[in-house]
Amino acid sequence: MYMPYSVQGPKLLLVDDGFKAMSLPSQHLTVIFNTFVLMTLFNEINSRKIHDQRNVFSGIISNWIFIVIWLGTFALQIAIIQFGSYAFHTQPLELDHWLWCLFFGVGELVWGQVSSVRLLLEGLYFYSLDFRSDLYD
Template identity: 50%
Template structure:
């Protein structure tokens, strides 16, 4: 049971980390090529990396084991660490996040009726536009962290979530820290304070990660994972 739980914890972290990495690299590179400036600034990327590496590993690696793990079909000796279902989740959530980020980057100022942050002079004050892009990106990672708790296409991503107080503390603590960074980070974090409606839109788009995760789970038809009785196969976990 512990062996399977450790294996699953590593897979959960990889699923979450690779999604963040794919999106962050594409956004930073594409944004720098098109607008001559990355929409995610250096200090913001450091904060995202802190969420992705330290906090996420702490949250996803502390899921307690359960007896249901023994009812699951065992992993084979040669099974890849990143399964086909995980790869579909990584690519599926990356597509959702990239669609949202690029929409906000190139049309967000019209939707929120604010000044564009693109092609602004060097050393200019932080813009609301790019702050919304950054804040939405972090909100999507927070809610996708909940999606990452399941790696086999399960629908109920909230199952036994309160059995892991560390996970809940990390998510709530990261959200509180994000509020402080956006509202009081100022120039060091390249952030400008947002209005309540702008915050609600960022959170709403982040919650869309959970809805998109349900759509993804409904489209996938993973192979049966569970059997009728516990197993202890030699060489498999």
């Protein structure tokens, strides 16, 4: 995600790349940073379930510690991006940039489901090969 976004991001987002004036925060690099953090946050939701458990939202409401930490991290990220200009070397983002970052972040949930289905199918395939070899032994 980083390489295409860092090279083509300024053209896609219609912002300055920020490489010419390294002393000033740029929206382009802020979008990359924000997207990375949001992808990590949504991957935390994916990481709640393992071993062929596919519903990553089951029981999420009963885990109040997870909810508090997740929402706190998200709120802190908003504050860092919108108000942390010089301290964190970020530039406040506009709504459309936030929506792109959220789009890629939520994409982690989709990617988690796709990869779990792929692993499930691979497991079924290899299990069927083992079963066939047992038939011919």
